Amino acid sequence: MNESIDLLLNHRSVRQFEDRPLTREQKETIVSCAQAASTSSFIQAYSIIGVTDKEKKRKLAELAGGQAYVEENGHFFVFCADLHRHEMIGSMENKNVVPSIESTEKFMVALIDTALAAQNAAIAAESMSLGICYIGGIRNKLEDVCELLQIPSRVLPLFGLAVGYPAEMTEKKPRLPINHIYHENEYRQNEEEDQEQLEMYNQIISDYYLERTKGMRNDTWTSQMATMLEKQSRMYMKEFVKKIGMDRI
Amino acid sequence: MNESIDLLLNHRSVRQFEDRPLTREQKETIVSCAQAASTSSFIQAYSIIGVTDKEKKRKLAELAGGQAYVEENGHFFVFCADLHRHEMIGSMENKNVVPSIESTEKFMVALIDTALAAQNAAIAAESMSLGICYIGGIRNKLEDVCELLQIPSRVLPLFGLAVGYPAEMTEKKPRLPINHIYHENEYRQNEEEDQEQLEMYNQIISDYYLERTKGMRNDTWTSQMATMLEKQSRMYMKEFVKKIGMDRI
Structure with a gap:
């Protein structure tokens, strides 16, 4: 057992934060750690949007389902799978990259790349005694999220990451055997x-x-899962993803 | 700067390992750390397959494109997005979960869950002075990989993770600004x-x-990217994913 393993094993999500913004240095450290994660064939297929504007945070919280901690935290990151810059690179280098970036394979690559980076960000934050919570709720209404953050095509916001000084103690949730x-x-x-x-x-x-x-x-885990999965949620996703130019072929 | 941030910032992929298997305890620590990662709505939508059988490792290395480090390492993990157990849970709980688990939304959830877990595994390994390398190459021929590892439907092998005692020194690769x-x-x-x-x-x-x-x-990054993306690779993925019952609706 070492310090990092101790940190990993003691993760718990934090949903209540002190009203104390992260410093610029903290934010930069978190983003640099995210970038240090492995990336498939060096593709670096993600972007990270930090949201500081109060009105945008309020709106995001509303879109994500009304959770206060989307608005009230030390900093709010939005992690996006991003193949927009690769389309631009295709034009720069005069090569047709479109079939590739519209493929299911590259959609998967971009999702994986983004998640690896985000998990590094989460761990970096936790190592600085900050708490984190992933926010899948931003996928409730992606059209609105994209408009709010002026996100171009080939860029898919996957989740938020609320970070801040914990204002609550939470318990570790036991995992599957x-x-x-x-x-x-x-x-x-x-x-x-x-x-x-x-x-x-x-x-x-x-x-x-x-x-x-x-x-x-x-409640049991299987009943919780069955109830959640019986409800069909975000069924617009297939069309949306296709519309922005991903997972098409 | 703390020890964990130092660890994250100093990641580099290792592609040559000593011939020294991980202990059972090391493997369990790595998997436990993977499980401690955040999971969307507690869904835990992944499985991890450790491959120790020499013949299977040889075959996997061949399928992944002939990289020796898939075969020669301390341990080889295959990370799979997994909604198979959730289908089983639907039957147990007598609820129709199929439209949900066939949706693009849950496909994304499973991919993200798996990647978050994998990155925790990677960091746990690196914190124990082990080296790691993600192996996207297993996606070259997923039909064969699934047969080799007897993987059921609704389970998608995403990547391998080779772990072991480094037998080479590699350099950190600079990331995008x-x-x-x-x-x-x-x-x-x-x-x-x-x-x-x-x-x-x-x-x-x-x-x-x-x-x-x-x-x-x-070589420049943009030319490397454009050359890679001009080549259309793994274009069978859309059909394959659909066939195994994911990303369908």
């Missing part, structure tokens, strides 16, 4: 074993919620 | 400024290659 997530040499398909593991995990999660809510919430 | 990647309040669209930044960066990359190859390689 390691042997449910981790396989060796082949994907283990054993329905009986899987169900046993899930039931064991359900018990852990149920205890976690009961304790955390003083008996008010009784 | 921070003000090219980072915007405030709106996506800055200024073609002239962008081109200036790219030309400045081209000079940095050109110097980097010249020095590293003792004058043998003279």
Whole structure:
């Protein structure tokens, strides 16, 4: 065990921040760490938009579903998969890159690149005793988010990252059993074993919620997942992504 | 600056490893750190397959394009976006989750979840003085990779992660200028400024290659990108992803 592993294992999302903005140096360190992450074939297919304008933050919070911590934090980053600059590079270098950047493969590459960078940003922030929360809610209304942040085509805002000085203590949420997530040499398909593991995990999660809510919430992981997934959300995504010129071919 | 930031900023990919396998404890620490990453709505939409079988590693290396370090390393992880268990959960809980898990939105969620976990794994490994290299090459022939690792539908291998004791010293690769990647309040669209930044960066990359190859390689970032993107690669991806039941609607 070392300091970094300790940091990784102790992650918890923070949803309440002090009213204290990050310094320019803190922001630059976080972005530099994001950029230091691995990138597929050196493609660097992302952009990061820091939002400081109060009115824009208020609007973003509203679009993301009304969470106060989108508006109230030390800094708010929006991580975007970005193949816009690569289209520009195609013109600069006089090469037809369009089929490539419209492919599902490069869509995946851009998403992965962006997420690797973001996770580095999250860890950098946490290492400075800041708290973080990923905000998938910005995908509720991407058309409006893109207009608000003047985002061009081939750029897809994936999630926000709220960062700041924690104003609450939160608990670590137990993860799936390691042997449910981790396989060796082949994907283990054993329905009986899987169900046993899930039931064991359900018990852990149920205890976690009961304790955390003083008996008010009784929920299992599988029921939580099934309820969430039964509801079809953001079903406009396929059309939207295609419209902005990604995942087309 | 703290120890973790130092670690993040000093990342470089390692492509030559000592012949010394990771211990069970090292592997478990790496996977536990992966699991500790943020996950969208707690969905945990990934699986990790460790490959230890020599013949399977040899085959994977071949499929990935013949890189020796896929075969020769301390351990080889395959990170998979996974909505297979969520389909199973739907049946367990008697809820129709299929439209949800076939949506582009959940495809994105699964990719992002997997990448966040993988980056935690990479950092955990590096914090233990191990080296890492992401292997996108496994996407060359996913049909074969899925067969080799007996991967069911709704599970998409995204990349490998080779981990081990470094047998080479590599250099940090300079990233795009921070003000090219980072915007405030709106996506800055200024073609002239962008081109200036790219030309400045081209000079940095050109110097980097010249020095590293003792004058043998003279290349700029934009020409490298345009050449790579002009070539259409893995164009089967859209059909493949659809076939396994993802990114369909």
